[in-house]
Amino acid sequence: MVTGATGFIGSHLARSLADRGDEVHAITRPGSHHSVLGDERVTLHEHDGTTRHLVQIVADVQPGAAFHLASLFLAQHGPDDVEPLVRSNLLFGAQLLEALSSARVLYLVNAGTSWQHSRDGQYAPACLYAATKQAFEQLVDFYVLRDGLRATTLKLFDTYGPRDPRRKLIAALRDAARTGEALALSPGQQLIDLLHVDDVVRGFGMALERTAGLPEPRHERWALRGERHSLREIVAIFSRVIPTPVSFGSRPYRPGEIMVPWEADCDLPGWQPTIDLESGLRRLLAADADGGRT
Ligand SMILES: NC(=O)c1ccc[n+]([C@@H]2O[C@H](COP(=O)([O-])OP(=O)(O)OC[C@H]3O[C@@H](n4cnc5c(N)ncnc54)[C@H](OP(=O)(O)O)[C@@H]3O)[C@@H](O)[C@H]2O)c1
Numbered sequence: 001m002v003t004g005a006t007g008f009i010g011s012h013l014a015r016s017l018a019d020r021g022d023e024v025h026a027i028t029r030p031g032s033h034h035s036v037l038g039d040e041r042v043t044l045h046e047h048d049g050t051t052r053h054l055v056q057i058v059a060d061v062q063p064g065a066a067f068h069l070a071s072l073f074l075a076q077h078g079p080d081d082v083e084p085l086v087r088s089n090l091l092f093g094a095q096l097l098e099a100l101s102s103a104r105v106l107y108l109v110n111a112g113t114s115w116q117h118s119r120d121g122q123y124a125p126a127c128l129y130a131a132t133k134q135a136f137e138q139l140v141d142f143y144v145l146r147d148g149l150r151a152t153t154l155k156l157f158d159t160y161g162p163r164d165p166r167r168k169l170i171a172a173l174r175d176a177a178r179t180g181e182a183l184a185l186s187p188g189q190q191l192i193d194l195l196h197v198d199d200v201v202r203g204f205g206m207a208l209e210r211t212a213g214l215p216e217p218r219h220e221r222w223a224l225r226g227e228r229h230s231l232r233e234i235v236a237i238f239s240r241v242i243p244t245p246v247s248f249g250s251r252p253y254r255p256g257e258i259m260v261p262w263e264a265d266c267d268l269p270g271w272q273p274t275i276d277l278e279s280g281l282r283r284l285l286a287a288d289a290d291g292g293r294t
Contacts, residue, residue: 004069058099065107089132112155117262161197184250188231195226196275223264
């Protein structure tokens, strides 16, 4: 069972599970963007928002394991964002944990974020989104202690790859390369870890194997780190693949900009990235040139 399967990473994960022959069930909600997933092999279950309904869905499906990737990401928030953040990142997750517990599903792989941590690994949420991700981990701990759940939280940094519906840096660079219009950027000294989505998906698969092999109830936390560069270096690598006009310093750093991300020393055991940034970007841009704006 996959939550967040209509999002960037979740859709890649759901397709990859279906590719290897797994029966995949996705929890969606009214208004979910099904086009990102676009795979008829994945059975969709539209959740009405209540705990009872999610308990019923999980009881009917009886999944062997769950991947929890549903989340609302906001780098900054205002008063109107508090409820959506808590609803997506805490309430929905709590409902899922309760439903897994009721159906005696023992294995969970959850997506966390590097933004929960300062450079040295302390808990230091960069924003309310990161605080809600931390709070969800605490809920997972409860179900581990009470119900014997085996869980792994994989903490992600920035990611990129095909079929990415998010309007983030790589999408903005692709647009600038295509239109020739200079992309306004900050001064560009901040460090960013970028990981190709195929490496992320492989990490989730390995995390499930590891979780299923845990001899006792436990909640493990690991990082999936990508290739770390300054924004300026990333633009230089991108421009080696396709010349891209940008204007550094045309906009300020974001309030609370993370200049040096978490220096995690807890990569998922046995996992390491296989796609270097330049090759990953070449692959992505070749697909664009091919006509498929993936
Ligand atoms: N991508 C990254 O670089 C990155 C970095 C750090 C951490 N992460 C974590 O990795 C996970 C996946 O990230 P992503 O970038 O793939 O996310 P994304 O593209 O923004 O997709 C978010 C997904 O969550 C679903 N969702 C949100 N609220 C929901 C709710 N209340 N009920 C049901 N579904 C809900 C969305 O469904 P709808 O279609 O209904 O909106 C969508 O499928 C998230 O947990 C995120 O925090 C990602």
